[in-house]
Amino acid sequence: MPVNLKAPDPAALHAVAGVELGTARAQIRKPGRRDVLVLRLAEGASAAGVFTRNRFCAAPVRVCREHLERSGGAVRALVVNTGNANAGTGERGLSDARSTCEALAASLGCAPEQVLPFSTGVILEHLPMDRLLAGLPAAVADLAPARWAEAAEAIMTTDTVPKAVSRRVEIEGCPVTVTGISKGAGMIRPNMATMLGFIATDAAVPAALLQRWVREAADASFNRITIDGDTSTNDSFVLVATGAGGLRIDSDQSPGAAQLRALLVDVSRELAQAIVRDGEGATKxxxxxxxxxxxxxxxxxxxxxxxxxxxxxxxxxxxxxxxxxxxxxxxxxxxxxxxxxxxxxxxxxxxxxxxxxxxxxxxxxxxxxxxxxxxxxxxxxxxxxxxxxxxxxxxxxxxxxxxxxxxxx
Amino acid sequence: MPVNLKAPDPAALHAVAGVELGTARAQIRKPGRRDVLVLRLAEGASAAGVFTRNRFCAAPVRVCREHLERSGGAVRALVVNTGNANAGTGERGLSDARSTCEALAASLGCAPEQVLPFSTGVILEHLPMDRLLAGLPAAVADLAPARWAEAAEAIMTTDTVPKAVSRRVEIEGCPVTVTGISKGAGMIRPNMATMLGFIATDAAVPAALLQRWVREAADASFNRITIDGDTSTNDSFVLVATGAGGLRIDSDQSPGAAQLRALLVDVSRELAQAIVRDGEGATKxxxxxxxxxxxxxxxxxxxxxxxxxxxxxxxxxxxxxxxxxxxxxxxxxxxxxxxxxxxxxxxxxxxxxxxxxxxxxxxxxxxxxxxxxxxxxxxxxxxxxxxxxxxxxxxxxxxxxxxxxxxxx
Incomplete structure (x- = not known):
């Protein structure tokens, strides 16, 4: 039983302009459950992330780091599977993660390095690539802005409730939306970030600034929780700024920057605390x-x-x-x-x-x-x-x- | 259920010349169980110990260190209580540990600094000094060489079986006996030694050499076990050499020194492993x-x-x-x-x-x-x-x- 944590009301999860989400049931590990998530980002979005410091980091984490660097943060899609962590899988694991990005890039019409891959689940087993690739078209066909609740559900493993937080505020006269999801209930002692946190805003924030903010937000949230002291191989926390709303931030000194940063930290912290509230077996x-x-x-x-x-x-x-x-x-x-x-x-x-x-x-x-x-x-x-x-x-x-x-x- | 560990056969625990043991039921925490142990050592015995590195070390650990230093290892008695760790008890805890040594010293006719005190049990509560002091005369009256099995029982807390190891070998033509006891089942990640290990031999070993050996033995045994990663406030491991047998060791180069040292390490390791085999809830x-x-x-x-x-x-x-x-x-x-x-x-x-x-x-x-x-x-x-x-x-x-x-x- 999670501690003072309820599944979010789907109606309270605001869509973020520039973000569409779609899920599929690909039978990665178990039949019948949502286990693949695709997030499509509008042209012009920037993304930044922090990842596990576990030396046995998973293949998708290595590929995420490469792709973020090569794309300069100009990311167009995220793809997540549960049921299998693609960790401890050597060269084949890397190749599997890259193939997943290539398949999605071809389907969405972007470059493979504009796709970030994420996996969570059992370590030391190879991804069932046939089923994962077969699931992607269904997730793409499902893409829509109002799918945050399904997305939060699709990334769960031993979580007992989906975790999502959404805020809509006005900053410098502009309406700004921040919506995020997270998952995790065990192997939780993030050391840079946890598996998995995704937060998107429709404000415009340049990738370099977003990269600084994602570290600061992680240090105040996901890097301050622990369930069992086990740092996962797959921890990933990604911030997305689509720029599809009205607020434009150029630097820390821009009007509204401090307010937006505080809002992002606040949402990060609530998502991180949700992971603890739903910690495996937690009663307090x-x-x-x-x-x-x-x-x-x-x-x-x-x-x-x-x-x-x-x-x-x-x-x-x-x-x-x-x-x-x-x-x-x-x-x-x-x-x-x-x-x-x-x-x-x-x-x-x-x-x-x-x-x-x-x-x-x-x-x-x-x-x-x-x-x-x-x-x-x-x-x-x-x-x-x-x-x-x-x-x-x-x-x-x-x-x-x-x-x-x-x-x- | 402990893992491949049985209570020792009392007949297999050899008395060590120069060591007498006595126990009492003092109702430190629970009625009816042996909870006080006194070891009396013959004149001329030397003792050396290693203790917890926990900064919140218990009062008896502080007093042990003082007394070992002031007596130069010429220890005449050890006194142990279970049920209460006398840790987190401030000045009063120190005074209680010193009073215990004084009372036993008066009864045995030695100096208080020749007595080493040990406590194990609940932290943050004061010792019931009235009951502890009232129990000492019964333990002293019980002193006898063939009481190792009762001694092993008297130092148990959450242990499910008493732990004792005894060896009798011949070194350089002299019969040498080594007998030891240990306890511990939780809060086990010793960082110098565990609460509690006592090993005695009837060989003669000077205190300075014994001090080196106790560290080396701890590093190869008690410092290589963990149950839950919690380093206790009371960990103590003491080696005693009574010199009442025939073997005399003056330095590492003495004939038989290497053999005796190896034997002590071996007994230490078996006692340390016994703690893990009886780890709280252990099945493997x-x-x-x-x-x-x-x-x-x-x-x-x-x-x-x-x-x-x-x-x-x-x-x-x-x-x-x-x-x-x-x-x-x-x-x-x-x-x-x-x-x-x-x-x-x-x-x-x-x-x-x-x-x-x-x-x-x-x-x-x-x-x-x-x-x-x-x-x-x-x-x-x-x-x-x-x-x-x-x-x-x-x-x-x-x-x-x-x-x-x-x-x-």
Whole structure:
């Protein structure tokens, strides 16, 4: 059961001028489900992306990087399949990803390097190219602007609900639309971006600026979530600016640039948090805030130590205020000169520890009350400096084990 | 159910001349179980230890380090309680650990700094000093050489079987005995040593040499196991040499030194592996071998990435050869310049991947056959150099979640 997350209302997902979407049921792995998605972008659109840092990055990730570079961001289409990650597949995997782009480019009348390929699913198996290529014409025939809900559904794997966020605002007197989708529920500790996030706006943003923004948005969203600490081979996060609306941004200094950037970060964060809310087996949504660190990296190391600890995560699952486990995680986060006698720990409004030990006024029943909530904020204050960060995660439940023990069966 | 691990036969645990052990039921946390252990060492014994690197190290760990230094290793007693870790307890925790040593020293007629204290159990709660001090006289009255089985039982927490290893050999014509005990089943990713390992020999070994050996033994045993990646606040591993037997070792060059050192490493490794075999919820015992790394640290980083991955561990639990998860873990282990096209992966005698992709001859049923075993060796060959290491771990099962969600209730 996802934590405070519902499937989006299709009517609330605004079309983005310059983007059409189409899906198909290609039986990549299982029959009957949408498993291929094509996004067509209008001429003049620019795209930018960030991708997994896993050294075993999947073939489509390598091809995405090549194509973004060769096309200078002048992308005309994205193609996504679920059910098979095309990772750990060597030369044949690369050739499969390239053939997919070529087939779609021929059908849409653009260059192959203007197509970005994405795959998600099982690792170490070859793509069923016959079925994938056979599915493309159906997805192309389905292309239409009002297909975001179907698109969000088509990229799901172990997700239990589709994830989409849409906003329509006015910036500098121009109506601007931002709509995005994401997927992911396990193998989630993005290290640049997660598999998969796609966000489109009808504003015009040059590719170089969009590339900077996509990194900044990832760092504030997809790079701040973790479910199980496993960085996927396929993480990809792509921002698209079609320029088909009225707002034109030329640089950070353009009127409306700051507002659009903030909107993109906001949508990214909501999509990233949706992945945690639908984390495999998740019953709670946990925000881990670390303050008083010397550097942002130090804050992140402590936040991830807490967010990855199986003992901390099972305690959240059990609503058990066994909070010494959080102190233990802070202690092994790798800060060699951490003075534990300066560390404070809070659970929402309850101070648990002060100066490295149990807070004198802390009562078990107060900890218990917070632990029973569905949404909990852990706040660790290190007392070393001014840097801080927030990481979002979920608990570790029986269902996580069930889902991952049964994934392929 | 522990993996190929049975409770030791008490008759097979040889007494070590110069060591007496006594236990008591002090109701530290739960009534009716042995929860206090005292080891008395003969005059002239030397002891050396390695302790957790967790910055939130427990009060008894701090006091152990002080006492080892002040006594120069001339230790006369160890005192252990379970049920409460005396960690995250500030000044009062230190004072409690010191009072415990003082009380035992008074009873045994030695100096307080000749007593080493150890605690294990819940973090962030104060020791029930009244009950602990009341239990000491009973443990002292119980002191006898043939109590290793009871001692192994008295230090258990979530362990399902007591862990003890005993060897009697002849070195340079002298009979030499080595007997040790360990405990631990969760919060296991020792970073110097694990909570708790105690090994005693009746050979004579000077404290400085013993200190070197305890580090080397830890690095080859307790520092190569992981259950959940959580480094405890209380990890402690102590070697004792009573000198009450016939063998005298003065330096690494003494006759028999190499043999005794190898024996101590061997016993350490068996005790460390016993902790993994009894890992919380473990159904499989996994050896992760990484070869062809540039450095030992690099090999260890890859081995731990595999051994900590919840996705890899749940796949082992399910006997599912979803081996792409192992490649993904290798890929995110932090080797920035890893050439994945040189990576091979083996599961026992089955080659799964070659040159970064699926091995042409790999068949799913071969992977399945190995995954069904109770003991499995994963071997990753990086193709970068000559360094290698082995880490031992277990799978991640439903019972791990149950045990840790219920631990305090």
């Amino acid at each position: 949504f946990i925000s881990v805030v670390v303050e008083g660190a010397r550097t942002g990296d130090e804050a992140a190391a402590v936040a991830y130590a807490i967010a990855h600890s199986p003992l901390v995560k099972t305690a959240f699952f059990a609503s058990d205020p066994n909070l010494g486990r959080i102190l233990a995680a802070i202690g092994y986060a790798g800060i060699e000169d951490l003075d534990v006698d300066r560390v404070d720990l809070h659970l929402d409004d309850v101070q648990v520890a002060s100066r490295g030990g149990r807070h004198p006024a802390y009562r078990e029943e107060d900890g218990q009350r917070v632990m029973k909530q569905q949404e909990i904020t852990v706040r660790a204050v290190l007392g070393r400096g001014d840097a801080s960060t927030t990481v979002w995660t979920c608990d570790l439940s029986h269902d996580y084990v069930s889902i991952n023990a049964d994934y392929r069966s | 015992f996994i050896s992760v071998v990484v070869e062809g790394a540039r450095t030992g640290d690099e090999a260890a980083a890859v081995a731990y990435a595999i051994a900590h991955s919840p996705l890899v561990k749940t796949a082992f639990f399910a006997s599912d050869p979803n081996l792409g998860r192992i490649l993904a873990a290798i890929g995110y282990a932090g080797i920035e310049d890893l050439d994945v096209d040189r990576v091979d992966l083996h599961l026992d005698d089955v080659q799964v991947a070659s040159r970064g992709g699926r091995h042409p001859a790999y068949r799913e049923e071969d992977g399945q056959r190995v995954m069904k075993q109770q003991e499995i060796t994963v071997r990753a060959v990086l193709g970068r150099g000559d360094a290698s290491t082995t880490v031992w771990t277990c799978d991640l099962s439903h019972d791990y979640v149950s045990i840790n969600a219920d631990y305090r209730s």
